[in-house]
Amino acid sequence: GAGxxxxxxxxxxxxxxxVALRCDPISGHVSLFWYxxxxxxxxxxxxxxxxxxxxxxxxxxxxRFFAERPEGSVSTLKIQRTQQEDSAVYxxxxxWTQETQYFGPGTRLLVL
Amino acid sequence: xxxxxQIPQYQHVQEGEDFTTxxxxxxxxxxxxxxxxxxxxxPVFLIQLVKSxxxxxxxxxxxxxxEAKKNSSLHITATQTTDVGTYFCTxxxxxxxxxxxxxVIP
Numbered sequence: 001g002a003g004x005x006x007x008x009x010x011x012x013x014x015x016x017x018x019v020a021l022r023c024d025p026i027s028g029h030v031s032l033f034w035y036x037x038x039x040x041x042x043x044x045x046x047x048x049x050x051x052x053x054x055x056x057x058x059x060x061x062x063x064r065f066f067a068e069r070p071e072g073s074v075s076t077l078k079i080q081r082t083q084q085e086d087s088a089v090y091x092x093x094x095x096w097t098q099e100t101q102y103f104g105p106g107t108r109l110l111v112l
Numbered sequence: 113x114x115x116x117x118q119i120p121q122y123q124h125v126q127e128g129e130d131f132t133t134x135x136x137x138x139x140x141x142x143x144x145x146x147x148x149x150x151x152x153x154x155p156v157f158l159i160q161l162v163k164s165x166x167x168x169x170x171x172x173x174x175x176x177x178x179e180a181k182k183n184s185s186l187h188i189t190a191t192q193t194t195d196v197g198t199y200f201c202t203x204x205x206x207x208x209x210x211x212x213x214x215x216v217i218p
Contacts, residue, residue, distance in 0.1 A: 033206070044208075100160060103155045
């Protein structure tokens, strides 16, 4: 079956530009996670949804980061006024339970 | 939240040698999951361990969960170049740590 998909796969933004990253989870998966992964590091938790409810957003690094999942399926991670330190791979994962996660291919964001 | 420490951070082995990575937690874990991330790829779920002392095998990979449910290990027998990547353990679905990066020298 189809896995988790993310778009765009690559994004180059100028500093100060807003970006929106999309995640299409596996159909029927209740939980959805966003992570930020810098080069050579492990995934860093950003936020977690159960259906449409954002249950944990403690990992969002600043108020420039915003995530939503309005209908409990597709999710969007928005970064406003991007800065160079936002350059990273943004990973989305979904799961049926809170445990086994299925990751998408990620969006590589480069802020110039 | 619950976090696990993983060692070593890096490991270089000759192809055919064995490899082991260890995860340690200061608190008792309800379960532990292992993931593998190939260079340039995304994390892929390998296995979940739930029971105290549990041992599970996947071909050349052997996963163990400690009796006290505070540590876990992944052992690869006779490494191959396809084993290259970073192996992560997580006792809490939100925290992955830095993992162990495995390089296999042909």
